[in-house]
Amino acid sequence: MTALIVAGVLAGCTPSAPLRTGSFDGSEAASTAPPLPDSAYYVDPSLGVWIDPDTGYDTTRDWALTDSDWPVGLIMSPSQSPQLVVGEERDGIYTRELAKVGITPRFEKIDIPARTFHALQRSKWAFVYMPYAVFTDYCRTHENQGGAGGLQYVALAGSTAGAGYTLIARDPEIRSVVDLAGKTVAGLENNPARIVLMEAAAKKAGLTLGDGEGDIRVSNGASADDLNGYLAGDFDAVIVLRIVRERFLRTGSHVIEEFTDVGYIPNYTILTVERSVLEERPDAVDAFLKAHHQAHEVVEAMDKQALDTALMDSWNGYFRSQETTAAPQRLVADLSAFQVLIGDMRPEQEVDARLLGDCFAWLDNNKGWGWDGSVDTSRLMALDLYTGVLGEQGKDPN
Known part of the structure; x- marks a missing residue:
């Protein structure tokens, strides 16, 4: 029940994203598709009501x-x-x-x-x-x-x-981003803002996001799936919005990172x-x-x-x-x-x-x-x- 309530609150606060898996280290080749036409940057006149x-x-x-x-x-x-x-x-x-x-x-x-x-x-x-x-x-x-x-x-x-985003964990052995080496973080939602901030936090800790030994692995599922998976113990840490983090902290999670000091204006x-x-x-x-x-x-x-x-x-x-x-x-x-x-x-x-x-x-x-x-x-x-x-x-x- 808790998982469903939290997912419902988040769905009203942030756009969900399609599930995507793959590299988070920029190793995939950039798109070689031709440039979009000028019309793509304006309202599509064929849109209906x-x-x-x-x-x-x-x-x-x-x-x-x-x-x-x-x-x-x-x-x-x-x-x-x-x-x-x-x-x-x-x-x-x-x-x-x-x-x-x-x-x-x-x-x-x-x-x-x-x-x-x-x-x-x-x-x-x-x-x-x-x-x-x-x-x-x-x-x-x-x-x-x-x-x-x-x-x-x-x-x-x-x-x-x-600190609009907070990285949290329940395992008392995980106290900082350094402790996430070889573990899995959820809640990135395929959203570039969350991903770039998490990459910056990992880099500051001397780590990278990826599938190699000692890397921080990531789940890139939809919001509800990742939150429910975290609550079920499938993931070691999760990124949540500030608006819901207190309910997680009241039920055994603790703050690892708030992304306010990772090299960007947050x-x-x-x-x-x-x-x-x-x-x-x-x-x-x-x-x-x-x-x-x-x-x-x-x-x-x-x-x-x-x-x-x-x-x-x-x-x-x-x-x-x-x-x-x-x-x-x-x-x-x-x-x-x-x-x-x-x-x-x-x-x-x-x-x-x-x-x-x-x-x-x-x-x-x-x-x-x-x-x-x-x-x-x-x-x-x-x-x-x-x-x-x-x-x-x-x-x-x-």
Whole structure:
């Protein structure tokens, strides 16, 4: 029963991935497929209407570049986007900045069932704050989440960072990554973000992921299978989301690694933009990034308790508004409980370009994209635009 409950919670927090086995060390040849056509980076005009059968949510895009009001999405995780939650809901910063370019933003929060991937596939929002792993998984294949994936969202800036993932074990003899030599880790889910972080932790410990003697072996199954296997004793350690780790710790697991000191900024939520907006409305992108920066300055100056309270109120307010059977289970009783949920998550305005590049490189080297051609990864990030905003404000990027 415990395994099924945990799997159900995780399924609502992170996209599942198709099962894939094979090398994790980059030893497979990179794809030699021809480049994808330009059309692959935009919405497929042949897509039909997709309405969520469970909630009736219509994923259809209902805005145009010529409209005066644009939708902005926030895909929910406990850390959300402090910049958006405080900067807009409390201070109206985004509305004020976008008004200068003739746009009125309308904001929508949504959690992560399949409907979110179908909405992204149809360019439901002009700008989206989303978990990093959603971004790297969504662009990975068009077969994700019931056949919904795409390449039309582009990373612009960071929003939060921290220990979003935790490597845990139950064996008291396993106290660090070094102790995993010759043992098996589960929970990588074929997601490049988890895999690259685990590879970095292994390298720091003087180990590699693989099948050789003394290597750390990996299971790359679906989330529910790996979690149930870990609970059954089939795997020595597992990577879990921060949102569920406490229930594992209460039942005999302990923390091995949080991936916050393995050589990368541990980005968790990032800001993305729909490609047509990026290409045809640079004024709107600039205005949005300036709002993001102003909001970041506000949340950076906030007392942690005040910021966590604002995020908790946003979290509970959203799930109280949802008419699903799972929504009441996501409500948090008080601030102390929410702070356990959010852990050390903090505002982070920049994306670690090296982490994102290494995630893309892993997909290249391990034939993990799932598309019919090779992906031009330079088209999936435009981080220089936010660097420019920081420069205008006299700030040096990290």
